[in-house]
Amino acid sequence: MSRLTLRQLEYLVAVGETGSIARAADRLNVSPPSISSAITQLEDELGISLFVRQHAQGLSLTQGGQRVSDQARQVLNGAREIANIAADISGVARGPLAVGCLLTFAQLVLPRLRRGFESGYPDVRVVQKELNQAEILHALQRSEIDIALTYDMDIPTDLNFIGLVRLTPFALLHAGHELAERASVSIADLAELPMVLLDLPISADYFLSLFSATVQQPRIVERTRDMAVMRSMVGNAFGYSIANVRPQSDISPDGSPLVCVPISGPVRSLRMGLLTTHGAEKSRTVQAFIDYARDQVRSGAFDAISGEALT
Structure with a gap:
């Protein structure tokens, strides 16, 4: 068997989660033919069909494909942890960082924040995902993303929220x-x-x-x-x-x-901030993103959304 690549596994997981090569390509910012080719190569190397191809409904994982995808997710999480260990040893933030963002304000916040962070940390490869709140909570708990920009809405106790801006x-x-x-x-x-x-x-x-x-x-x-x-x-x-x-x-x-x-009167405001799993800040790369976001709030980069800084 040829050596499997992390990129092939990343594409497999993305297609399995989105049910579509086109949507997976949008998520990962690559071309659909690249993903299609990688999936075909992976199926050839493994000797099994990973997806059932249904023209109307898109792609769905076969039973074997689901097992492979679950294991691939563990491998990707392990690779991320290796990058975290290397970053801690070297003292430099590096490796992949999967950032989720609430889709209602992603277009106003995420691109500028990501561009500035990547410029300051060129060894970090950011992958962004625009999600609703329920999807963010699910993705964090399944380790599909490392950190998310979102509101303090229905945060479960196994996640940690860091407030940045208060929005009325x-x-x-x-x-x-x-x-x-x-x-x-x-x-x-x-x-x-x-x-x-x-x-x-x-x-x-x-x-x-x-x-x-x-x-x-x-x-x-x-x-x-x-x-x-x-x-x-x-x-x-x-x-x-x-x-x-x-x-x-x-x-x-x-x-x-x-x-x-x-809106006047006693209405509940929301806090926009960063959401992680407990202990995620031990990753030098995650902590670097947290520190960068806080610095941006202090410098006034979030003033355009008319929020009250909390940090």
Whole structure:
């Protein structure tokens, strides 16, 4: 048998998790033919079929493929630990770092943070994954990512949250909305009005919890799992929405003007920060990323999202 490569195993795990070569390619930032070729080579070397190829449903792991994928994940985790040991011995952060980020603010935070970190630590190879909150918790607990940028929402006790920025909620309105000229609005002001809910796991629960102190529940007229779609629906007067990270533009993706109005009263803010498993900071590479993120907050790099620094 030819020697298996970590890259082949990485591609196998990614395709198994996403169910698609195209989605795995997007996740790993490589071309789909590269992944397809690696999977074919791996199947030839092992002499078994790893995937069932279904044109409509994509790819699913065979029973044998699932066993190989589970073992491949352990091998990749072991390789990451070897890199951590080398980094500790050498005193230099190096090796792979898998960073997850909550997809609702990934476009505003992650690319700039990653570029700066990679420039300062050229021996670290960052892989990023944009996930919802439930997926982040699952990925950390399965060691599929090393660290995540997210909110302090429903954090289980086996994970460690490091707060960076406090973000208070605001109402997102179209420019002609009846409340658009207000300096602030209350949850009671919004309760009877049509709402476009950003309907993501755990995130939606937070938005709805803001109404718990009112007699009325929000009047949800539209739901979407896409932040850009939500902003365009608000811009086209389907209803208001609620968010915590201010957009960099007061124009929706389709060109409609938007207005952000602070929500007054006793409403729960969210903390944006870093989430890891307990003990992950023992990795020099993970600790380097934590220190870099804290330094960026202190330098004002997160001011654009209108948050209160916590570090």
